[in-house]
Amino acid sequence: SVLINGAEKQKVYQRTLALSAGKRNGKARTSPIPAVVIRDDAAVSRAFTYKVSIPYEEWMEQAVLLLRSQECACHGRKGDIYEDKIADGLRLPKLRTSPWDAGTDVGFLSLVNFIRPAPDKDTLHCITGSIPYFDREEGREDGKQLGELSEEKQNFEIYYRLRDALRDVRRETGTELAKVRVTGYGAPMGNLKKNETNALIRALKLKEYLRENRLSGKALLEVDWIPEDWDSITSLVRGSDMMLKDATLDLIDNVEISKGRERMLMSLADGKPYRYLSEKIFPAVMRVDYRIEYTRKPLGAAESLQLLRNGKQRALRLNEFFAVAGSYPAGSTEYNDVLDLAARLFPDSPEANINAAAVALTKRDTKRARQYLERFATLPMA
Incomplete structure (x- = not known):
């Protein structure tokens, strides 16, 4: 069971x-x-990922x-029980009468070799983005820009934008958040030290x-602020x-x-260039950039x-495409389709193209096999 408690x-x-x-002299709780x-x-x-395994029986199909x-009956309130159907009929793999592709x-099939790439590791991935303070195309529902809000409301808005960016990472199977880095950028307005x-x-x-x-859970959270982003x-x-x-x-x-850089800009041509900077350039500079780093375990x-x-x-x-292909008999329709799809999605991978060429050869399609192999003809495994 999963227990969700209030404070x-x-x-x-x-x-x-x-x-x-x-207690209980070391005996297990009842x-x-x-x-x-x-x-x-x-x-x-x-x-969170929650898995339970039980032995299969025929009636389960x-x-x-x-x-x-089940709600707790607290403070005189009745605790209700809800049931939500989350699966109707379990999809089980059917035994193929003939595993061979037509x-x-x-x-x-016995004359070609299928190869596998080196095993994947928990590689680091990252997502980057920017939240502008003033954006002509995008604003809030109330018509206000981020830079027009109070500091408290700005924090609220930034938090929800970052949470939306993190949602896709957390939904992806096998991911673990490593670091969230947030950097704010300001424009030169007034005294530098201030x-x-x-x-x-x-x-x-x-x-x-x-x-x-x-926001980041147990992952590292870094927040910096650049007072004047002259770059x-x-x-x-x-x-x-x-x-x-x-x-x-x-x-x-x-x-x-x-x-006195800013003061000299104000004096240039009666301040006309500085007015342009204040109206066009400075608002475009003010923003919050973020970088989300996470690892993903091979599935x-x-x-x-x-x-x-x-x-x-x-x-x-x-590697995960090859794992799926390997769950079917070599030469079956599913095996061939998965390897063909891998070659289309990974056009620069020697392993993906060589395996797709092997599939073509098992079908006596030498023309297509040559198209896959030509780019990698100098590799011994090709």
Whole structure:
């Protein structure tokens, strides 16, 4: 069972565990211990993988699978029981009467070798994105931009944007979040030292808010703030058609910030270039960038096959395609189709193309086999 406790109930549960420790002379408890215990929090969305294996019996093929939720009867309220049907009839693999593809020549099948790539490791993946403070195309439902909100509401908005970005990572099977890095970028407005102090405070407040709402869970959370992002300003000015662009860039490149760069820009041509910077460039610079790093463990044949059946073949790695193919007899329709699909999705992989060529050879299709092999003709395994 899975037990979900409210804040008070969680305290009672932990106290009960502590008081019952060491009792019964080491004998097992009579009441069952839940497999998963979670403290409920309406502000946080969580996911966990929960697997149960039971021996198969014939009647199960027509069975219905129910999820039963039982509420605790607390504070005089009646505890209801809910049942949700989550599977109607179990899909079991059918035994094939003939494992061979109609076009496969059994004699040729024994003459070709199918190869496998090196085993996958828990490789690091990352997702990057940017949340602009002022975006002409995208705003909130109330019409306000992120930069027009109070600091508290900005934190709320940033949190929900990041949570949406994390949702796809957490839904993917076998992933583990490693690090969330958030970097805010500001524009030069006023005193530099004051901007630096405000940037440090801003970063600390955002990090505290994200931590309180458990955005990254146990993963590392890093929050930085760049008070004046002159690198982005320079890049945007260089790509603009603003008046006195070269003179503006010359000042930015040769006058240090602490030596009055902003003041000199204000004095240039009666402040017209600076007004352009304030209206067009500075708002485009203000943003929050994020980088989400996670690892993904290689999936087994059963999990890979499930993703393939659900149309999520692009989420699979090459090794996982080969694992699915290996669950069928060599030369069968499924075996051939999976290897052909792997070659289309991984066109630069020698292993994928060579295996697709092997499939073509078992069907006596030498023309197609040559198309797969030509790019890799110098490799001994080809």
